[in-house]
Amino acid sequence: MPINVIVCGAAGRMGKLLVTLVREHPETQLVGAIEAPGHSALGKDVGEVAGIGALGIKVADDYGAAAASDTVTLDFTVAEAALDHLRTAVSKGAAIVIGTTGLSAEQRAEAEKIAPQTRTLIAPNMSVGVNVLQKVVADVARILKDGFDPEIVEIHHRFKADAPSGTALALGQAIAAAQGKNFDQAATLARQGITGQRGDEEIGIMGLRGGDVVGDHTVIFAGFGERLEFIHRAQSRECLARGALRAALWLPHQPPGLYSMRDVLGL
Numbered sequence: 001m002p003i004n005v006i007v008c009g010a011a012g013r014m015g016k017l018l019v020t021l022v023r024e025h026p027e028t029q030l031v032g033a034i035e036a037p038g039h040s041a042l043g044k045d046v047g048e049v050a051g052i053g054a055l056g057i058k059v060a061d062d063y064g065a066a067a068a069s070d071t072v073t074l075d076f077t078v079a080e081a082a083l084d085h086l087r088t089a090v091s092k093g094a095a096i097v098i099g100t101t102g103l104s105a106e107q108r109a110e111a112e113k114i115a116p117q118t119r120t121l122i123a124p125n126m127s128v129g130v131n132v133l134q135k136v137v138a139d140v141a142r143i144l145k146d147g148f149d150p151e152i153v154e155i156h157h158r159f160k161a162d163a164p165s166g167t168a169l170a171l172g173q174a175i176a177a178a179q180g181k182n183f184d185q186a187a188t189l190a191r192q193g194i195t196g197q198r199g200d201e202e203i204g205i206m207g208l209r210g211g212d213v214v215g216d217h218t219v220i221f222a223g224f225g226e227r228l229e230f231i232h233r234a235q236s237r238e239c240l241a242r243g244a245l246r247a248a249l250w251l252p253h254q255p256p257g258l259y260s261m262r263d264v265l266g267l
Contacts, residue, residue: 005248006032006066006073006094008085010059011041014076014099016050017241022074023052027249032066032073033059036081069093072119072248078161079103086111086120095119097247099126099240101166115258119251123261124166126243130217131261133232134174137219140228141178148221148228149198150175155208156215163207164189167217172203175219 005022009015010033022028033046039061047055060066063085067073073089073096075082082100089096101124103111111122125131141150154168169187176183186203198204214234221228234240243261250264 002027002029003249003252004029004031004068004071006030006034006063006071007046008034008063008073008075008081009077009100010046011035011039011049012076014237014241017237018074018076018244019046019050019055020052021241021245023047023055025245028245030055030057031071032063033057034063034066034085035059035061036077037061064088064092067092067094071095072097072252074244074248075100076244079107083107083111086115089120090114090117093118095248095251096121097126097244097251098122099124099244102162112258116256118256119254119259120257121247121251121259121261121264123243123247124170125215125240126247126261127232127234127239128243128246128261128265129232129239130167130234131243131265131267133217133219133230134171135262135267137171137230138174138178140221140230141175144221144223144228145179146200148223149202149204151204151206151220151222153206153208153218153220154216155210155213157212158209160209163209164205165207165215165217167215168205168207171217171219172205175203 005028007018022030041049041059045054046057046059047053071094075098079102082098152168154165173183186201188202188204216233219230247264
């Protein structure tokens, strides 16, 4: 039996790509397409919105009417909407994959509290490569320990609303956990003016914005006389969409709980 998939943010760049991939995959079928109230795509056939021809599914704004215990939702919206969709998924017993970034500390705390009540996967980056990078970076940070200063640089398209990226923060958190640091205390998200000497505990993170860059992340471990650099470049959003689809195929077979892409990949 194919897995029933709902796409939230269906008329967005990621949403249209997800609609296409779900339509093409033999183990999934699209059963719902959701957009924000007032969106210009409401009432239109989501296949036509995605440019793949009519699919017989209209873009709607009532997620609660579509969510059910036998569905998996792919959510690439905005933080407030994603949290609301998670609340609804919990109430309906629906599985949900959230790739939305920019959740505040309070929103993330609520999400982590209620997510285990259903099958939930939350990941700031669904790319398989990025999640492997996160594991590698943590291992390297654990080996190097002191003497190598970790710095993270990311660049995304000019339309991205949050900075630094959720992926850059996740990479920083992986380094902090591996080295026994408190990430909130160690993270330096910007430098300007006379900042003084870099602290030994710092994990620097810098966000750049411009053009149509899908997303590049560079993790630098700078030592004396040498440095290590690990780079992931997203050549298109397809890597994110394919990772999300992989998560949607995996999640329905798990018990209720909060999962990450590392769980999907067995890292």
